[in-house]
Amino acid sequence: MSRAERHRLSSLHDVELATLAAAGDRQAFGELVRRHGSAVRGLLRRMGASASEADDLAQDAFISAFESISEFRGEGAFAAWVKKIAARACMRRMQRAKRLRDLTAAGADDPxxxxxxxxxxxxxxxxxxxxxxxxxxxxxxxxxxxxxxxxxxxxxxxxxxxxxxxxxxxxxxxxxxxxxxxxxxxxxxxxxx
Missing domain, CATH: 1.10.10.10 (Winged helix-like DNA-binding domain superfamily/Winged helix DNA-binding domain)
Structure with a gap:
């Protein structure tokens, strides 16, 4: 991608980038990931994910967001929309981990x-x-x-x-x-x- 193209994308609003991404522009979606990836990983860490889990979950969330980008209507912030996707993915992982712990543990939780x-x-x-x-x-x-x-x-x-x-x-x-x-x-x- 040329410097002019990077500059053009960086000057666009999230809604404009999402519209371009919905039309198949992967570079526009890449700009959204660049803008919001750190905040998504930070949220996941605060929710209890380790650094590597947060990276994995953020990647999964952005893949899901890309696959359903046409559903983003710009009624709210793109960051909030992708954070909801990430939070749901984190919760599913936590629920699976809890079920596994429940199956393998004697039931006593650490304080x-x-x-x-x-x-x-x-x-x-x-x-x-x-x-x-x-x-x-x-x-x-x-x-x-x-x-x-x-x-x-x-x-x-x-x-x-x-x-x-x-x-x-x-x-x-x-x-x-x-x-x-x-x-x-x-x-x-x-x-x-």
């Missing part, structure tokens, strides 16, 4: 790791997310990591809206408690603000 700020005062959101239940992590990741509304997350996860809202609230409460500085409790902050 969730506790996230603490490091001595330098930095907090590790990824570690804190690991302490959430799968449902809480998925809902928080979709609503805050992918920017989906509660309704969109409910649709993507095939869950009732109330369940998604409950998972988000509980997940955020747990994250606030885990990520709060040790000398400041969540209750103290509620009383003051």
């Amino acid at each position: 969730a790791p506790v996230a603490h700020p490091d001595p330098g005062g930095r907090m590790d959101l990824d570690e804190a997310l690991k302490a959430l239940t799968d449902g809480e992590r998925l809902c928080v990741s979709l609503c805050y990591g992918a920017g989906l509304s509660h309704g969109e997350a409910a649709e993507a996860l095939n869950l009732p809206l109330g369940t998604v809202k409950s998972h988000v609230k509980r997940g955020l409460d747990k994250l606030r408690a885990r990520l709060a500085p040790e000398d400041q409790s969540v209750e103290g902050r509620r009383d003051n603000g």
Whole structure:
């Protein structure tokens, strides 16, 4: 691809690129992958996938997106659309892994790791997310990591809206408690603000 063609594609809006991709322009779809691949992999990591799993799932999501690009109507952001596809793929993989664990394990789950700020005062959101239940992590990741509304997350996860809202609230409460500085409790902050 020439420099002029790369520049032309990089100047187009996602909806224009999706339209070109639906007409068979693979380079236009490649530009969409270049723009949104990192964000999709980041979402998958926040949902609990390892780096290599996130790469595999992102690739699968973009292949699925390419195969169904004509279904993207531009009513929402392309990034949100492909993130929904990726989230569904991640959930299917998690469900398969859970079924396998259930078949092979004696039923005892390991307790969730506790996230603490490091001595330098930095907090590790990824570690804190690991302490959430799968449902809480998925809902928080979709609503805050992918920017989906509660309704969109409910649709993507095939869950009732109330369940998604409950998972988000509980997940955020747990994250606030885990990520709060040790000398400041969540209750103290509620009383003051």
